Amino acid sequence: MSHVFRRAAAVMALGLSMVVGAAGYSQASPASARHSGQVATANAAVTCPGPGHRFKVSGDPTVYLTGPGGTRYYFPDSSDYNGLWTSYSGISTVSTSCVLGLSYALNSPILVKVTGSSAVYIYDSWNGGYRWITTQSVFDKYGFASSKIQHWSSIDKSSILTGLPWSG
Structure with missing residues (x-):
């Protein structure tokens, strides 16, 4: 036994x-x-996708974005995604291991340009403010749609996250 x-x-x-x-x-x-x-x-x-890349995993409709510094964001719904892009082209499908760990919701993101300035900002709800997109090449790297830029007459300077630019 x-x-x-x-x-x-x-x-x-x-x-x-x-x-x-x-x-x-x-x-x-x-x-x-x-x-x-x-x-x-x-x-x-x-x-796994580096900064500037949008992706999803097979069988899950959630779209992710790898942001500056490798921070991974996700879009809670299509209206959030559509605040930055006009189509779903350019989204790759990756291994589920690429979405393990923390991902931050990017709720209601918008692109803003203030009249009289060349600076474009992205609203980052997770960090609670507007982040300056440092160059046109960074804007292009992320594939943001220029048609989504909202033109404002002014922006509350206290809502700009000066120490946290949206860079490559």
Whole structure:
């Protein structure tokens, strides 16, 4: 009887180690994985989208955006997404491992340009204010639609996040 018990315990231990090994784990720190755009697993490294890329995972309609510094945002619904783009072209489908961890809702984002200024701002609800889009090349990198820019006569300067520009 003890022989059967030992054999069953060995089989269970082997099965458990195979399940843990097959599941994979992150070998990189969250900060290095976020900045490198790679997620390491036991099987292979998966390259995740870097800043400027929109993506989703198979079977889930949620659209994500990798923002400056590798911060991952998601759009709660299509009206939020449509505040920045005119179409869904350019969205890639990636591994589910690319959406593990924190993602921040980008609610009601808008693009704003103040009359008499060349600066364009994006409203970042998560950080609670307007972030200056530093250059035209950054604007283009994110694929923002220039037709979505709202022209305002002024903006409350206290709502501009001066230490947090939207950069490459």
